Amino acid sequence: MYTLAEVSNEEVMRMRASDRAYATLLDEIQSGVLRPGAVLGEVEQAARLGVSRTPLREALGRLAADGLVAQQSPRVTVVTAIDADDIREIFEVRRALEESAARLAAERGDAAAFAQLAHDFARVDLDGHGAGADGRDAYYALIADFDLALDAAVANDYLTAALRTVRTHLVRVRRLARDNPARLAASVAEHRLIAAAISTRDADLAAHATHVHLHNALHSILESLTASTGSATGAPAAPVVEPVGARPRL
Structure with missing residues (x-):
């Protein structure tokens, strides 16, 4: 016994x-x-x-x-396999969750913490140390910090649990995309705008900037998948990239 x-x-x-x-x-x-x-x-x-x-x-x-x-x-x-249809479905869920999270973070989050994150995104050097890999690694680490800050600001266990599930699949999705320096640079600017909007408690801008970022990310991934396999169909229209500081269009 x-x-x-x-x-x-x-x-x-x-x-x-x-x-x-x-x-x-x-x-x-x-x-x-x-x-x-x-x-x-x-x-x-x-x-x-x-x-x-x-x-x-x-x-x-x-x-x-x-x-x-x-x-x-x-x-x-x-x-399990992951294809273009899976990616679209993941992004449908991601859009709903992350736009809501950004809006809630703008209402509840630590403004100073997101102001610092916006500052850090502005200082990202994707070509750090000459080769570029270190700069990209630092950027992905910064995104992880942003996700942690977002989860803490939302303070909703159900929402953050759903986000963790989506993020688990996003690691695989990102690996399918080709290395695209222009898209990576645009993503840095998009994250900076989201963090800045949250820091100023502009919930509408935070949600809108998140929507634009996810639209652009999905388009880039599907375009990359099409180029490598020819299997992605029905990709969304050309991405909409708005300058940092832009206001949402009505």
Whole structure:
């Protein structure tokens, strides 16, 4: 018989193994190491990740709930594919969530924190250290900081949980897009405008700027996908890029 303490410790260790397996598989799926269609055999993955089958099943269950894997048989799971239609659907949800989040952040957020973020976006150097990779990495880190500040400002667990699910898929979506320096520079300016609008508590501008940013991002990703695979159809109209400080059109 186990004591209560022993059972609790065993449960903690099992959960840690499950979390570790989930984190590793999530990173490999998002980075493309595990490509769409890759087979995740239960026995093989448990041995590779150094966990027993129970925590592996829990990790796979979480990934299935995220929509990143699908079960083909009781012991075989595959990485799901993502295509142009999936991307459009993700952005439909993203638009609804992020526009609402931007509006709420303008009403509830720490103005000084978003003013600092706007300042930081204005100072982004995408060609930092000559090669450019460091500058892009710093920009993506800044976006992560912006997302954290947005979540804290919204202060709505239901909304932020939904946003986390969408962001999980966005990592895969961004990887499908070609490296586009012009689009990346425009994205920096768009994020600066969103942060600045939130800092001045202009909820309408914050929501509108978010809408423009997502429209442009979707168009760029679908255009990139079309160029690489020819599979994207029905892409939206040409992107609308508005200068920093522009007011929403009525």
